[in-house]
Amino acid sequence: MLEGLANSLQRALAKLKAKGKLTEEDVQEAMREVRLALLAADVNVKVVKDFVERVRARAIGQEVQQSLTPGQQVVKIVYEELTELMGGSQTRLRMAPHPPTVVMMVGLQGSGKTTTTAKLALSFRRHQHRPLMVAADVYRPAAIRQLEVLGRQIDVPVFSLGEGEDPVRIAEAGVAEARRMGADVVLIDTAGRTHVDEALMQELERMQAQVHPDEVLLVVDAMMGQDAVHVAEAFHTRLGVTGVVLTKLDSDTRGGAALTIRAVTGCPIKFVGMGEKIEPLEAFHPDRLASRILG
Numbered sequence: 001m002l003e004g005l006a007n008s009l010q011r012a013l014a015k016l017k018a019k020g021k022l023t024e025e026d027v028q029e030a031m032r033e034v035r036l037a038l039l040a041a042d043v044n045v046k047v048v049k050d051f052v053e054r055v056r057a058r059a060i061g062q063e064v065q066q067s068l069t070p071g072q073q074v075v076k077i078v079y080e081e082l083t084e085l086m087g088g089s090q091t092r093l094r095m096a097p098h099p100p101t102v103v104m105m106v107g108l109q110g111s112g113k114t115t116t117t118a119k120l121a122l123s124f125r126r127h128q129h130r131p132l133m134v135a136a137d138v139y140r141p142a143a144i145r146q147l148e149v150l151g152r153q154i155d156v157p158v159f160s161l162g163e164g165e166d167p168v169r170i171a172e173a174g175v176a177e178a179r180r181m182g183a184d185v186v187l188i189d190t191a192g193r194t195h196v197d198e199a200l201m202q203e204l205e206r207m208q209a210q211v212h213p214d215e216v217l218l219v220v221d222a223m224m225g226q227d228a229v230h231v232a233e234a235f236h237t238r239l240g241v242t243g244v245v246l247t248k249l250d251s252d253t254r255g256g257a258a259l260t261i262r263a264v265t266g267c268p269i270k271f272v273g274m275g276e277k278i279e280p281l282e283a284f285h286p287d288r289l290a291s292r293i294l295g
């Protein structure tokens with residue numbers, strides 16, 4: 001995961017770790033390499049600039065810790081700033097005080113929305129919840145059937161009204177059905193488009209106004225790099241996204257989205273998608289990813 005970035009950052013910092021004493025030039029040189037490594041990973045230019053500036057300022061005026069060499073201290077600062085960049089600590093889902101908790105899953109077609117909906121449903125089921133999945137993706141051919149198949153596979157009920165229905169009506173009816181059957185979490189798989197467009201946003205806004213979701217989770221494909229960040233900004237502006245699920249982190253992605261989305265949009269990454277198989281969704285831990293990247 002993010003191997004290119006991990007290798008180049010570790011290489012940039014290895015030289016510092018080896019030194020007993022650091023000059024300001026040593027730090028400058030390492031920061032130049034850190035900057036290049038982040039840019040090569042497709043991290044937003046401004047995010048990189050601010051990041052390197054913060055590390056440099058702390059590294060040069062660094063507080064002395066007896067247990068660490070100056071080089072190790074710089075590595076620690078990079079680790080802390082990387083963690084902070086990705087959101088600090090884990091951000092959990094907001095659950096409704098009076099069930100059912102309603103979660104709208106939004107995102108572009110192909111981002112992994114349907115797969116992620118099933119993974120999240122499975123996570124809830126494993127934690128003794130009673131989820132219901134609602135198939136409101138009426139535009140992508142076979143999306144409804146895909147969700148029904150996944151539902152059977154993980155033993156989670158699926159509510160649908162078919163492809164000819166208004167997605168907002170499906171969502172409303174789905175929440176009503178959850179109440180009737182005593183489901184405590186409703187996961188609405190909304191329609192995506194191949195790109196952000198006005199019709200999609202209006203439909204999602206109408207749905208949001210009707211079902212009052214506790215969470216609006218945006219599913220984005222990490223392989224999209226900076227484009228994922230633009231997609232996140234567009235959805236967040238219109239819907240007030242409460243959390244991001246970054247999918248395909250198992251693939252050969254450079255890492256730009258993971259490192260930039262939080263800083264640019266302010267939306268926390270709550271989960272990551274790590275494969276095509278339906279397994280419980282993995283919570284996103286910024287500190288763990290930072291330590292994997294830094295080795």
Ligand code: GDP
Binds near residue numbers: 249274
């Ligand atoms: P939707 O159009 O957004 O509902 O997308 P789908 O859920 O149908 O997923 C699109 C493709 O991405 C499918 O082939 C999924 O198996 C794949 N996919 C989804 N999540 C992941 C992930 O975390 N990792 C990988 N490698 N593939 C994924």
